[in-house]
Amino acid sequence: MPTDPDPSGRVTISNDRANLSKLQQALERFGQQHGIPVKAVNQLQVVLDELGSNIIKYAWSDGGRHELSVSFGVSDGAITLEIDDDGAAFNPLDAPAPKPLRPGDRPRPGGVGLHMVRQLVDAMAYARIGATNRITITKRVN
Amino acid sequence: MADSSLQIQEAKKGDVCVVTLAGRIDSTNAEQLMARLSTLLGAGETRVLVDMKQVIYLTSAAFRALLVAADEAERRAAQFTLCSVLGQVRELFEMGGLLDAFTIHASSDEAIRQLG
Numbered sequence: 001m002p003t004d005p006d007p008s009g010r011v012t013i014s015n016d017r018a019n020l021s022k023l024q025q026a027l028e029r030f031g032q033q034h035g036i037p038v039k040a041v042n043q044l045q046v047v048l049d050e051l052g053s054n055i056i057k058y059a060w061s062d063g064g065r066h067e068l069s070v071s072f073g074v075s076d077g078a079i080t081l082e083i084d085d086d087g088a089a090f091n092p093l094d095a096p097a098p099k100p101l102r103p104g105d106r107p108r109p110g111g112v113g114l115h116m117v118r119q120l121v122d123a124m125a126y127a128r129i130g131a132t133n134r135i136t137i138t139k140r141v142n
Numbered sequence: 143m144a145d146s147s148l149q150i151q152e153a154k155k156g157d158v159c160v161v162t163l164a165g166r167i168d169s170t171n172a173e174q175l176m177a178r179l180s181t182l183l184g185a186g187e188t189r190v191l192v193d194m195k196q197v198i199y200l201t202s203a204a205f206r207a208l209l210v211a212a213d214e215a216e217r218r219a220a221q222f223t224l225c226s227v228l229g230q231v232r233e234l235f236e237m238g239g240l241l242d243a244f245t246i247h248a249s250s251d252e253a254i255r256q257l258g
Contacts, residue, residue, distance in 0.1 A: 021147075021170050039230060042199040045166070046234065049201040053169035098239060106209060106243050113202035116237045 012069040015056045023048050023070055027081075030072040036079065040141045043120045044079060050113035051083055051092065051135060059087020059133070077142040078122070083135045090133060091126040092117070147171070150178050156258045159187040160250060164196035172203035179211035179222075188220045189257045193250050195226035205238055212244060221245075225253040 011026040013019035024045055031041035052068065060066045068085040098111040118124065123138040148171040149164040159182055167175060182190055192208070208224070215222035225247040227235055235241045247253035 017169055020168070024166075024168070024170075042230060045168070046199055046201050049168040049170075049203070053201075053203065106212065112205055112238045112240070115239070116202060116234065119237045 009073060010069050010071040012067050015060060015066045015068065017053060017056050020049060020052045020056070023052055026070070027072065030074075034074050034079075036074070036141050040079070040139060044081065044137075044139060047117050047120050047137060047139075048081065048083075050117050051137075054090075054092070054113065055083070055085045055087060055133075058090060059085050061088070074141075078138050078140045081135075081137040081139075083137070085133050086131050087133065089128050091128075092135060093124060093126050148174065150175060152182070155254050158189045158191050158254050158257045160191045160193055160254070162193045162196065166198050167200040167204035167207075169201060169203040172201075172207045175204065176207035176210055179207065180214060183211065183214050183218055183220055183222075188218075190215065190220060190222050191247075191250065191253050191257060192222075192224045193226055194224055194231055195228065195250070197231050199230055200234055202238060205235075205240055208244065209240075221257060223247060223253055223257065225250050 011023060013022050027041065027045055027048055030036075031038070048070065052070075055068050059068075066085070066087065068083065071082045073080040073082070092114050095114045096111060098115055121137045121139050125136045127134045127136075147165045148167055151162045151164075153160050153162070161179065161182070163175070179190065179192075190211075212222045223245040226249055227241075227246050232241070247256060
């Protein structure tokens with residue numbers, strides 16, 4: 001399985017959470033190659049971990065081996081991440097925001113990740129293309 | 143597991159168990175943190191301080207670990223506090239709506255004074 005970006009800049013991993021570190025390393029490299037500010041790279045690392053771990057957790061229910069892939073692009077002062085998986089259709093834009101807290105309640109973890117993702121990116125789009133979920137993230141880095 | 147890039151160190155300052163975290167906390171390593179905090183609380187530590195000063199960034203997996211530890215501390219009548227939640231890490235706490243979910247001290251010295 002390739003762990004380095006292929007010529008199109010796409011990195012593919014199998015659906016094991018430990019493999020998310022390969023995406024993390026690829027994004028780190030991409031950021032260094034393109035001189036992207038560390039803070040923006042770190043914010044995208046959070047985004048990638050949230051979306052990648054969600055896919056690994058929920059996209060496939062058969063317990064089998066599957067793949068997800070990410071491509072990294074930069075143009076016009078913005079980074080674009082495109083995350084593809086062939087799991088169950090899921091639009092993260094439809095995920096509900098975390099429930100408002102009652103006074104004295106401690107927040108529950110559910111929904112926090114996607115809530116953070118929405119605040120960390122400038123645009124997020126979802127498309128179901130045949131049997132593929134594609135999430136496209138754009139973040140300005142100027 | 144591959145390079146997890148999270149370092150967890152513990153030190154006793156009087157009665158306070160100071161857990162110093164350094165690096166990134168994400169879904170590949172947050173369970174290590176959860177297990178470590180659970181072990182400390184299970185071993186009878188009653189004052190646990192997690193120093194976040196050297197954390198680069200964290201994801202919701204880290205928040206889950208910290209919330210689970212805070213719950214466990216409450217069940218055991220232990221104090222569980224954080225300190226040095228700064229810069230980008232603080233912004234992420236804000237984005238997660240979690241800044242008010244924990245007792246957070248400005249620095250480890252201040253926290254130890256309060257806890258000790």
